[in-house]
Amino acid sequence: MELKAIEKLLDRYFEAETSTAEEKELRTYFSSPNVAPHLEHYKSLFGYISQAGSQQFEKSIPLKTKRHYAAWISIAASVVLLFGMFTFFNTQQPSQEDLGTYDDPEVAFRETQKALNMLSQNVNVGVGSMHYIGEYEKTRKTIFKK
Structure with missing residues (x-):
């Protein structure tokens, strides 16, 4: 050449x-x-x-199989959950406030009456709302007869 x-x-x-x-x-x-x-x-x-x-490559290459991490992930998640529950329940301090115990029966009676009166007022508000639902049901039944 x-x-x-x-x-x-x-x-x-x-x-x-x-x-x-x-x-x-x-x-x-x-x-x-x-x-x-x-x-x-x-x-x-x-x-x-x-x-x-x-040249040719003559060594065999080992193929890695899939690793199953799901078992390890579930174990780790359960450990984290247990740690969180342990921390949550240990950090709650018992409250040192007055739990409503009274030595004088008359004072206890008055406080109980106040609590029941407040409960009654809240229940009456809920019952008043139920009146509107009753009216709605009557109207619905007259319009949509079965």
Whole structure:
């Protein structure tokens, strides 16, 4: 092969513009014994490329199986839940407020009457609201007869 053509191919090779057929020509040229002296340093490059292309990987690659993290996640979640419950129940301090115990029966009676009166007023508000629901039901039954 002509020396000028080889130099042009080398230039195109380093510019990444060669085809595989042209690269094969370069490899055959640099594997031959009659290489130009000023191109001698490229011989090892193309020799390595041709040698590396013939190598094959022979070791077996172990495939990793899927790891099942669901069991560990559920264990971690239960530990966090138990820790949270333990913390919640241990941080609640028993209240030291007056729980409504009275030594005098008359004072206890008056306080009980106040509490029952307040309860009665709140129940009456709820019963008043039920009157509106009763009216709604009567109206609905007259409009939509079954």
